Amino acid sequence: MKDELALLQKLKAGENNAYQEVLRLYGSMLLGYAKRMVGSKDNAEEVVQEAIVSIFASIDRFEGQCSIRSWLFRIVHHKAVDYLRKNSRFVKLTPRDDETMEEMFDHKGFWSNPPNVWKHDLEERLNAKQMLELVQTKMDSLPHNYKEIILLREVYKLDTEEVCNTLNITPVHARVMLHRARQALYRAVDDHLQQTGQGAATS
Amino acid sequence: MMTCKDVLQRLSDIVDGEAPLLTRWSFYIHIAMCKNCRKYFQQFRDIHEATQHVEPEDLNEEFFDIMNSVLQSKPDSSSEK
Numbered sequence: 001m002k003d004e005l006a007l008l009q010k011l012k013a014g015e016n017n018a019y020q021e022v023l024r025l026y027g028s029m030l031l032g033y034a035k036r037m038v039g040s041k042d043n044a045e046e047v048v049q050e051a052i053v054s055i056f057a058s059i060d061r062f063e064g065q066c067s068i069r070s071w072l073f074r075i076v077h078h079k080a081v082d083y084l085r086k087n088s089r090f091v092k093l094t095p096r097d098d099e100t101m102e103e104m105f106d107h108k109g110f111w112s113n114p115p116n117v118w119k120h121d122l123e124e125r126l127n128a129k130q131m132l133e134l135v136q137t138k139m140d141s142l143p144h145n146y147k148e149i150i151l152l153r154e155v156y157k158l159d160t161e162e163v164c165n166t167l168n169i170t171p172v173h174a175r176v177m178l179h180r181a182r183q184a185l186y187r188a189v190d191d192h193l194q195q196t197g198q199g200a201a202t203s
Numbered sequence: 204m205m206t207c208k209d210v211l212q213r214l215s216d217i218v219d220g221e222a223p224l225l226t227r228w229s230f231y232i233h234i235a236m237c238k239n240c241r242k243y244f245q246q247f248r249d250i251h252e253a254t255q256h257v258e259p260e261d262l263n264e265e266f267f268d269i270m271n272s273v274l275q276s277k278p279d280s281s282s283e284k
Contacts, residue, residue, distance in 0.1 A: 016275070023270050032260030045266055052273055101211070109206025115243040128256075135253040154254040179215035185254070186247055 004068055011059050019052075026069060029156055030076050036140060036151055037080040047083050051076045066165035070158065073166040077148070084144060101183070118193055138188035146181035153178060205233045210240045217244075218251050 010018035030051065035044035054075050062071055106112040139147055152158045152166060163174050205213075210233050216222040217230055234241050 020271070023267065027267065027270065029259050031266060035260055045269070048266075049269070049273060052270060101208075104211070105206070105208040109208035111207050111239050114239045115246070117242050118246060128253075131249070132253050132256055135250055136257050139254065139257070150254055154251070155257045155259055175215065175221075179212070182215055182247070182251065183211075186250055189250055190246075 005064065008062070008064050008068060022055075022068070022072070023052075026072050030072060033073065033151060033156060034076050034080055036155075037077075037144065037148060038083050039140075043083065047079045048076060051079045054079065067162055070162035070165040073152065073156070073158065073162070074168070077166055081144070116190055116194055118190075118198065134189060134192065135185070138185055138192065141188060142181065142184055145177065146184050149174070149177050149181050150185065205229045207233075207237060207240050210234065210237070211243070214244065214247050218248060 007018060007021060011022070027048075031041075031044055031048050034047040034051075035041055038044055038047055051072070055072070058075075066074075104111065104113055139150055142150070149163065149167070152163050158166065160171055160174055163169075163178075164171055167174070169177070210230060213222055213226060213230055217227065222230065234244055
């Protein structure tokens, strides 16, 4: 916290080595985050460059209400969403997510369609690396707001407060969105395993 | 007594360790008795663990050079003050 304050003071003083420090500490994660959001390295570099320029312009207005990390993520988030909207690639979640949940249970709240059980030897055939690749691919195919909250929480390990500051949402909203995002990811992996014959309906 | 739907709605809080004690008890009692929920929870947890191992990308040198040149072209506010 003390280091953050010192870094913030240096940034506000316009010291070049402070910006280099920011790049050293956060550049890699911002680029990775942008790449997963916009889908290609070239576009991600453009997004992060724009974000850095925006940081120069807005540093005087940043008063340290949140961590530098979540402030940086917030700026990249806005630039990435602008980019996606400009290129008509911003995918919103659909009401089907909630409907699917309703279809899974009867009126008493018990399974109406029991979950598919992945084959017992799945762990052996799908080693950790393959599972990771599958999850990563399916994560990238999620609607942007779902993908983003999983990225921030699981990959970049932001805590709830930082996620809320980055996305400008309340903790309750963050919890609900994260839950839905994880369920959507589960369904995407499950669908893939069913389609490729690696899952079976429960007995 | 929790229903299967209740269990599913609490999975995120459980894997994040954010569910209150009473909820955790009810959750695990249900899981112990319900084969479907137990399997779903296990598979859900497998995916959750995998997401935690997705590697952030490395910043390559080329990009670092580009950003450094952006920094060099930044107006030096300290000299203006």
